[in-house]
Amino acid sequence: MERDEFCRHGETLEGGPSGEQAEETGPARAYLTQTYQYHLPSRLIAQEPPRKREDSRLMLVSRGCEDLQHASFREIGRWLREGDLLVVNNSKVCPARITGKKRTGGRVEVLLLQPGNFSHTPPEGIDKGEGGPTEWDCLIRSSRRPRIGQVIRFPLGVEGEVGGEPSDGVWRVRFTTGMLGFFDFLNRVGCTPLPPYIKRNGRPGTPKDPPEDRSRYQTVFARSVGSVAAPTAGFHFSEALCRSLRERGVRFAEVTLHVGQATFLPVRTADIRDHAVLPERFHVEEAAAEAIRDARREGRRVVAVGTTVVRCLESLFALRGGIEAASGWASLYLIPGARFRVVEALITNFHLPGSSLLMLVSAFAGPERIRRVYEEAVRKEYRFFSYGDCMLIQ
Numbered sequence: 001m002e003r004d005e006f007c008r009h010g011e012t013l014e015g016g017p018s019g020e021q022a023e024e025t026g027p028a029r030a031y032l033t034q035t036y037q038y039h040l041p042s043r044l045i046a047q048e049p050p051r052k053r054e055d056s057r058l059m060l061v062s063r064g065c066e067d068l069q070h071a072s073f074r075e076i077g078r079w080l081r082e083g084d085l086l087v088v089n090n091s092k093v094c095p096a097r098i099t100g101k102k103r104t105g106g107r108v109e110v111l112l113l114q115p116g117n118f119s120h121t122p123p124e125g126i127d128k129g130e131g132g133p134t135e136w137d138c139l140i141r142s143s144r145r146p147r148i149g150q151v152i153r154f155p156l157g158v159e160g161e162v163g164g165e166p167s168d169g170v171w172r173v174r175f176t177t178g179m180l181g182f183f184d185f186l187n188r189v190g191c192t193p194l195p196p197y198i199k200r201n202g203r204p205g206t207p208k209d210p211p212e213d214r215s216r217y218q219t220v221f222a223r224s225v226g227s228v229a230a231p232t233a234g235f236h237f238s239e240a241l242c243r244s245l246r247e248r249g250v251r252f253a254e255v256t257l258h259v260g261q262a263t264f265l266p267v268r269t270a271d272i273r274d275h276a277v278l279p280e281r282f283h284v285e286e287a288a289a290e291a292i293r294d295a296r297r298e299g300r301r302v303v304a305v306g307t308t309v310v311r312c313l314e315s316l317f318a319l320r321g322g323i324e325a326a327s328g329w330a331s332l333y334l335i336p337g338a339r340f341r342v343v344e345a346l347i348t349n350f351h352l353p354g355s356s357l358l359m360l361v362s363a364f365a366g367p368e369r370i371r372r373v374y375e376e377a378v379r380k381e382y383r384f385f386s387y388g389d390c391m392l393i394q
Helices: 002-006 021-025 028-030 072-077 184-189 211-216 232-236 238-246 286-296 306-322 356-365 369-381
Strands: 057-061 068-072 085-089 091-093 095-103 107-115 135-141 151-152 157-161 173-175 222-225 251-257 280-284 301-304 325-330 346-349 391-392
Touching: 057 072, 057 369, 068 072, 068 369, 072 238, 085 232, 085 286, 085 306, 095 280, 232 306, 232 346, 238 251, 251 286, 251 306, 286 301, 301 306, 306 325, 306 346, 306 356, 346 356, 356 369
Parallel strands: 057 391, 085 251, 085 301, 091 222, 301 346
Antiparallel strands: 057 068, 095 107, 095 151, 107 135, 135 173, 151 157, 157 173, 251 280, 280 325, 346 391
């Protein structure tokens, strides 16, 4: 499965220049995919969430100086300002990994990526309508390559027929559910689509889809079903921490960006400019748009909770020339040299080597600074990736 290729380690991050220094030391290095590789000991890949959401560690990164500070995420209010607007992604992860069998009895694993017909899908959530869409783009893992017309049998009498291959490695599957609604089916038999670097299956005594993952691989903001991977920067917030921040004068706004294949596809080109990021659906309601416009007009900071929020807001600005209520596709590919017109501070986890998310963060703070941040995170044994620790860049 192509998603398994998303976890590659073992190469050293050489770093790339940023800012004015880029002109003196060779700006082309900032566009080499090799620049965004780094060595990560496997023991630092977080396999479980912390006991409490706010127990994760926090690294404070300044865009204006080299100093790095270390704290607990529960202390983040010390570095946020009264009036800051934290923009969160309220997309909810659906149990998108399902297992079926071929007519011959062979096992088939299917990962739902996105509905196959978006014209019938409200952008603010895919769980609308009569039971949900039944035609999906999927990744399929089986002993042999899928073939058009192949039927996969799932529990509860549900069948999926393999259609075309809209793009390399992605298959269109049409599901027949009978009287059962598709999301009823998913909620009963689907598994949390944990990334492959989080190991669950095969461990003695561990259920295939532990209840803890069902709850902790969601943010406390999750309400609009549509993601097949979590907006993980939101994991660190608990309801109690949000209340505490509001009491300090920090404000919140919600947007929706449904995380899809774009987030976990690796960059395979030698030059990052030759890579294309797939679009992801977003929805911004008027209340959120107004809150963001007010913050910008009043000189208050817009703080993105996660790279998905950055993609949503910056793509919206690029499409409309401002922030307004809208639904559409976030397709902006943010790499060093990009201008950030909305987001002024960023809360984000530590990302995989060679990923477009690492390139986005490097564009925001500078490749050389992020190289040093990651070196420090490895040296200090921060926990990496989905269930890991995070940083505040401001």
